[in-house]
Amino acid sequence: MTTVRTLILWICLTGLTALVSCQPDNQCRKENIVEMQVSFRNKAMSKVSLDSVSIHGVGSDSVLYDNKKSVNQVALPLHKTKEVTQFVFSNGTKADTLTLEHVNTENFISLECGCFVYHTLQNAYSCGTWIDSVAIITTEITTINAAEHIQVFFN
Amino acid sequence: MQQNIYRCFLISVCFLLGLGCAYGEETSAKPAEEEEVVEIPLYQGMGVKLDLGNSIYEAAISAGKGMSVEAMVYANLKRKYLPTVEVGYGALKRTANNDATFEGKGAFMRLGCDFNIMKNKNIENMFLLGVRWGAAVQQCTIGNIIISDPYWDITQTLPARQMARFDCWGEVVGGVQVDVYKGFIMGWNVRIKALFTTVQEGKYSPAYIPGFGHNNNTTFSFNYYIGYKF
Numbered sequence: 001m002t003t004v005r006t007l008i009l010w011i012c013l014t015g016l017t018a019l020v021s022c023q024p025d026n027q028c029r030k031e032n033i034v035e036m037q038v039s040f041r042n043k044a045m046s047k048v049s050l051d052s053v054s055i056h057g058v059g060s061d062s063v064l065y066d067n068k069k070s071v072n073q074v075a076l077p078l079h080k081t082k083e084v085t086q087f088v089f090s091n092g093t094k095a096d097t098l099t100l101e102h103v104n105t106e107n108f109i110s111l112e113c114g115c116f117v118y119h120t121l122q123n124a125y126s127c128g129t130w131i132d133s134v135a136i137i138t139t140e141i142t143t144i145n146a147a148e149h150i151q152v153f154f155n
Numbered sequence: 156m157q158q159n160i161y162r163c164f165l166i167s168v169c170f171l172l173g174l175g176c177a178y179g180e181e182t183s184a185k186p187a188e189e190e191e192v193v194e195i196p197l198y199q200g201m202g203v204k205l206d207l208g209n210s211i212y213e214a215a216i217s218a219g220k221g222m223s224v225e226a227m228v229y230a231n232l233k234r235k236y237l238p239t240v241e242v243g244y245g246a247l248k249r250t251a252n253n254d255a256t257f258e259g260k261g262a263f264m265r266l267g268c269d270f271n272i273m274k275n276k277n278i279e280n281m282f283l284l285g286v287r288w289g290a291a292v293q294q295c296t297i298g299n300i301i302i303s304d305p306y307w308d309i310t311q312t313l314p315a316r317q318m319a320r321f322d323c324w325g326e327v328v329g330g331v332q333v334d335v336y337k338g339f340i341m342g343w344n345v346r347i348k349a350l351f352t353t354v355q356e357g358k359y360s361p362a363y364i365p366g367f368g369h370n371n372n373t374t375f376s377f378n379y380y381i382g383y384k385f
Binding site: 059064081108 | 297301357
């Protein structure tokens with residue numbers, strides 16, 4: 001009977017655990033930040049820090065970076081419903097516009113999390129007034145944080 | 156309300172366990188020399204059961220927006236093997252914290268076998284361990300999924316997505332079944348379930364599967380049932 005009683009106890013405890021654990025979780029617990037990582041480079045391809053950097057998206061009233069000192073990498077949100085996103089970079093004396101062409105994909109995560117919009121970079125270029133060139137390193141922009149998606153080379 | 160349901164459930168479980176133990180003790184008290192080895196005929200009858208616990212629990216956790224009804228039929232072979240068919244219907248309406256909505260309803264069926272693990276097969280009460288293969292078909296709709304981005308000042312509601320789904324899963328079942336009065340039986344079981352069907356990452360998937368429960372890769376559920384054996 002000892003074995004049977006142990007079994008009963010085991011089933012009972014499993015039951016109690018199940019009672020507690022069967023509740024559906026209404027909170028989204030997934031990382032939901034989808035941002036493009038941009039690193040700043042000089043012509044020698046090495047990372048460079050810039051001073052007094054301001055960045056804002058074309059079409060938005062908000063500033064993403066305002067007069068930031070010693071910046072060598074920034075994270076920028078691409079537009080979720082348009083396939084072209086532009087950012088204006090300036091440092092008080094110089095300014096340039098970075099244009100990104102991308103495809104947006106809606107990814108259903110769960111009822112609680114809804115859809116995350118991921119991006120696939122297709123093209124990146126600038127006006128050439130301050131930024132020399134742009135290189136796409138990783139095309140897929142998702143919640144998995146890549147070290148850098150694009151490299152921006154400054155004159 | 157939920158607390159009361161848990162309390163009732165636990166009291167009932169204790170009652171059933173008490174019955175099971177009492178019968179077990181009674182039988183094991185017999186002297187060894189009186190026990191006879193009797194060949195048990197293959198067919199020992201059949202029974203039907205109606206699930207109560209899962210229905211109540213489903214209704215409670217979904218605040219009245221869900222329902223699950225389930226019936227089971229089994230055959231008793233040699234008082235050891237109980238091939239079982241379970242059929243049911245489940246439905247759920249659910250709104251998440253982000254106001255996304257899910258509405259699904261469908262039928263399910265499980266096939267499997269329980270094994271009576273009581274050493275003494277001559278007593279009517281049984282401790283059962285079993286396995287199931289389950290399948291469900293449902294129509295469901297996911298709606299009010301909102302894409303928003305405060306920086307770009309975007310708030311866009313995606314069109315509702317309707318799906319017809321087939322899902323299947325496996326279960327391991329453990330529980331007890333006791334004779335209550337003249338063929339009437341009561342019992343409960345706990346099930347651990349693993350979903351076999353998967354959805355490609357990023358595609359819409361149902362928040363609930365009838366007969367399986369809330370859509371996680373593994374989940375638990377209960378049946379607390381009454382029935383009659385023939």
